[in-house]
Amino acid sequence: MSNSTEIIIRLERTLSGFKEARTARYNYLISTNTDFLKTYLYLRKQIDINIQKLKKLTATNNQQKKQVLLLDKKISYQLNIFGEEIDTNRENPINSTDKFALDNYIDKQIQAIEDREKELLLEQKLKSQFNFKKAVAAFLIAGLINLGLLTQLYYLLKDYIVRLKKTEIALRQSENRLRAIIDAGPESIKLIHEDGTLLEINTSGIKMMEVEDADILIGKSVYTAVTPEYQKAYRLMHESVCQGNKETLEFETIGFKGTRRWMETYAVPLPTENNNGFLHLAITRDITQRKASEQKLQQQAALLDVVSNAILVKDIQNRILYWNKGAENIYGWQASEVYGKKSSELLHKEHSSVEDDALLTVINSGKWQGELYQVTKEGKDIIVKSRWTLLRDDKGQPKSILAENTEITKKRQLETQLLRSQRLESIGTLAGGIAHDLNNVLAPILMSVQLLERKLYDPQHLRLLKTLENNTQRGASLIKQLLSFARGIEGKRTLIQVKYLITEIEQIIRETFPKSIKLNLNIPSNLNYVCGDTTQLHQVLMNLVVNARDAMQNGGKLEISAANILIDEYYAQTNIYAKIGAYIVITVADTGVGMHPEIQERIFEPFFTTKEVGKGTGLGLSTALGIVKNHGGFVNIYSELNKGTIVKIYLPVQPSHETNVSCCDEPEDLNGNGEVILVVDDEPAIRKITKSSLEAYHYRVLTASNGIEAIEIYAQYQQNINLILLDMMMPEMDGETTIRMLKKINSQVKIVAISGLVMNYNTDSQLNLNVKAFMSKPCTAKELLHTIAKVNREFR
Numbered sequence: 113m114s115n116s117t118e119i120i121i122r123l124e125r126t127l128s129g130f131k132e133a134r135t136a137r138y139n140y141l142i143s144t145n146t147d148f149l150k151t152y153l154y155l156r157k158q159i160d161i162n163i164q165k166l167k168k169l170t171a172t173n174n175q176q177k178k179q180v181l182l183l184d185k186k187i188s189y190q191l192n193i194f195g196e197e198i199d200t201n202r203e204n205p206i207n208s209t210d211k212f213a214l215d216n217y218i219d220k221q222i223q224a225i226e227d228r229e230k231e232l233l234l235e236q237k238l239k240s241q242f243n244f245k246k247a248v249a250a251f252l253i254a255g256l257i258n259l260g261l262l263t264q265l266y267y268l269l270k271d272y273i274v275r276l277k278k279t280e281i282a283l284r285q286s287e288n289r290l291r292a293i294i295d296a297g298p299e300s301i302k303l304i305h306e307d308g309t310l311l312e313i314n315t316s317g318i319k320m321m322e323v324e325d326a327d328i329l330i331g332k333s334v335y336t337a338v339t340p341e342y343q344k345a346y347r348l349m350h351e352s353v354c355q356g357n358k359e360t361l362e363f364e365t366i367g368f369k370g371t372r373r374w375m376e377t378y379a380v381p382l383p384t385e386n387n388n389g390f391l392h393l394a395i396t397r398d399i400t401q402r403k404a405s406e407q408k409l410q411q412q413a414a415l416l417d418v419v420s421n422a423i424l425v426k427d428i429q430n431r432i433l434y435w436n437k438g439a440e441n442i443y444g445w446q447a448s449e450v451y452g453k454k455s456s457e458l459l460h461k462e463h464s465s466v467e468d469d470a471l472l473t474v475i476n477s478g479k480w481q482g483e484l485y486q487v488t489k490e491g492k493d494i495i496v497k498s499r500w501t502l503l504r505d506d507k508g509q510p511k512s513i514l515a516e517n518t519e520i521t522k523k524r525q526l527e528t529q530l531l532r533s534q535r536l537e538s539i540g541t542l543a544g545g546i547a548h549d550l551n552n553v554l555a556p557i558l559m560s561v562q563l564l565e566r567k568l569y570d571p572q573h574l575r576l577l578k579t580l581e582n583n584t585q586r587g588a589s590l591i592k593q594l595l596s597f598a599r600g601i602e603g604k605r606t607l608i609q610v611k612y613l614i615t616e617i618e619q620i621i622r623e624t625f626p627k628s629i630k631l632n633l634n635i636p637s638n639l640n641y642v643c644g645d646t647t648q649l650h651q652v653l654m655n656l657v658v659n660a661r662d663a664m665q666n667g668g669k670l671e672i673s674a675a676n677i678l679i680d681e682y683y684a685q686t687n688i689y690a691k692i693g694a695y696i697v698i699t700v701a702d703t704g705v706g707m708h709p710e711i712q713e714r715i716f717e718p719f720f721t722t723k724e725v726g727k728g729t730g731l732g733l734s735t736a737l738g739i740v741k742n743h744g745g746f747v748n749i750y751s752e753l754n755k756g757t758i759v760k761i762y763l764p765v766q767p768s769h770e771t772n773v774s775c776c777d778e779p780e781d782l783n784g785n786g787e788v789i790l791v792v793d794d795e796p797a798i799r800k801i802t803k804s805s806l807e808a809y810h811y812r813v814l815t816a817s818n819g820i821e822a823i824e825i826y827a828q829y830q831q832n833i834n835l836i837l838l839d840m841m842m843p844e845m846d847g848e849t850t851i852r853m854l855k856k857i858n859s860q861v862k863i864v865a866i867s868g869l870v871m872n873y874n875t876d877s878q879l880n881l882n883v884k885a886f887m888s889k890p891c892t893a894k895e896l897l898h899t900i901a902k903v904n905r906e907f908r
């Protein structure tokens with residue numbers, strides 16, 4: 113009986129599905145609405161399912177089996193015709209009369225099978241009623257026999273019915289509670305068929321889809337709410353779930369009112385009733401706000417990546433949580449390499465007490481700033497200016513630290529160079545002042561000795577005078593060395609090929625240095641020329657190689673090399689003495705004892721030396737620095753204890769092949785012809801001895817103690833004065849101001865400038881000041897007379 117009932121139900125479903133499929137096919141052909149096409153395809157699947165079920169139910173009855181197979185054949189034929197119509201989208205694909213006849217046939221066929229089953233069902237019902245009557249009669253007879261047994265059966269049946277009702281009520285209540293719990297949850301819960309049709313959805317899901325009733329969604333494709341760009345990903349996930357896999361996915365949906373939402377779904381497979389497949393249980397939550405927050409964080413992170421400073425976030429235990437592009441550029445570590453690592457171990461060679469103090473300060477006060485000495489991935493030492501800010505959680509407890517680091521290594525290097533330069537300049541100023549006064553002391557002594565030599569003829573006295581002159585010259589030479597550091601020294605300039613200069617030094621080294629010192633030369637043949645004083649540059653190189661020799665008492669390697677280089681803007685920014693352009697760099701490297709950083713800071717100071725007393729004056733490197741600077745160059749030194757020292761001398765390349773060599777033969781006759789010379793000097797001794805020396809050679813001399821007095825005398829006797837010998841360093845009115853005032857009186861005035869400081873005026877300065885020659889104190893009488901004679905000869 114139950115089998116016939118199931119057959120009748122399946123037949124009715126098949127007939128109903130066939131009629132609905134026919135209607136959906138017709139509506140699609142008219143409107144081309146894809147929803148009708150989807151309904152048609154879904155109904156066709158259901159018809160196939162019902163036909164297959166009917167085949168199983170009628171498998172034991174040959175007559176019924178034949179009828180079902182015939183019905184299947186007719187329905188399949190008709191559905192195939194429907195399919196062809198849909199595929200070709202024709203309005204009248206086949207004769208409508210034939211279709212109607214075929215449809216009626218299918219209806220009749222189903223009705224015939226159904227009538228047969230009803231007859232069988234009726235027969236079974238009659239048999240059942242007859243059997244039931246027999247059973248009741250037997251039961252009554254048995255009841256008459258044993259009334260007590262009947263009574264007991266009644267009460268057992270009553271109790272069973274009561275318990276069954278209670279179970280049904282409890283089950284219904286449990287279902288209601290479960291439904292209430294599901295509906296109360298904030299997540300959307302959906303049950304999806306393997307073909308993508310929505311079977312069930314809870315209240316939260318209905319709200320998310322912006323509809324009033326679940327019936328609007330149930331039975332429809334679940335893909336309609338997924339945005340087109342994520343439909344493929346959602347379909348792949350759904351297919352994987354229906355194969356028994358658990359999946360997760362983030363995607364966008366569009367509600368029926370047009371609201372776009374970001375969703376995160378947890379997809380779980382559920383077995384079907386007949387265990388021949390899986391349904392898709394989707395637990396989905398709205399993550400729109402989280403996505404917006406993530407997008408905002410990404411935008412903020414993108415802005416932080418544009419910043420050149422290093423920005424990092426670390427927890428209270430110094431573990432790195434965030435690392436921007438600026439940090440990658442400064443330190444060389446990629447973000448993926450540093451996450452979770454302690455910054456104290458990553459950015460410091462050894463334990464940093466400064467960072468410990470900074471951590472305590474930022475926790476106590478909320479902020480800290482200062483300088484940190486750190487290291488890059490390549491092991492390079494850098495200095496950063498760091499600013500820390502404490503970040504707290506919702507409860508106000510310290511959570512993390514935001515650190516912004518700015519690299520200031522180059523800035524500190526430039527500041528160190530500037531301080532060193534200022535210190536050397538201050539020392540130079542002091543040395544220059546002392547040298548000036550000493551030259552003023554030595555000048556009259558030297559000129560007096562030469563005057564005495566003209567008047568004394570005793571050999572013993574002449575020897576004493578010669579000794580006095582030699583020592584005075586020696587003192588003047590020492591002061592000249594000191595002044596070369598303070599102000600530089602101007603000598604005769606010519607084009608110099610550096611390789612020849614180094615070749616001369618090489619010969620001296622091989623002849624005089626210990627054999628335990630091995631010399632290596634690396635001099636290219638295409639070196640450019642420099643413009644300079646050969647003697648001075650020779651002195652510089654000699655000072656360097658002698659220092660290298662003294663640093664290698666037990667032998668070692670001495671290397672001298674030279675190269676053409678081009679200093680660019682980047683390098684010029686890191687060295688205050690460098691300028692953009694072409695240079696020759698001469699390198700002197702040794703493997704000696706090296707120097708401590710504190711000593712390197714002072715090596716260019718005059719009179720500073722690390723040698724024993726009596727073995728060095730401390731003027732070698734200071735003189736070398738003065739000479740190099742005077743040539744427009746600069747010096748860099750790199751040294752490390754027990755590893756040696758490297759000295760690099762940078763000299764600008766001469767842009768042309770012109771030379772600026774001034775040479776002339778000393779005139780044979782230094783005597784004057786009664787010309788009037790105005791001697792201007794603030795030192796009385798120098799005025800007196802200069803006057804005596806000039807008068808001894810037949811010059812007439814006027815003297816002035818300062819610039820103001822000189823202007824007054826010249827204004828009065830300018831027609832008679834042939835030449836002015838002018839000290840450049842005087843109180844009240846200095847030499848340059850005096851020259852300009854004299855030039856206003858007479859633009860053709862002849863002036864010889866003299867100073868206790870080394871003169872560095874070039875030709876342009878001479879023309880601007882109307883100076884015909886320059887001299888340095890102390891000078892001999894012959895040097896003075898030679899200069900006066902030369903000026904008179906050239907500027908008549």
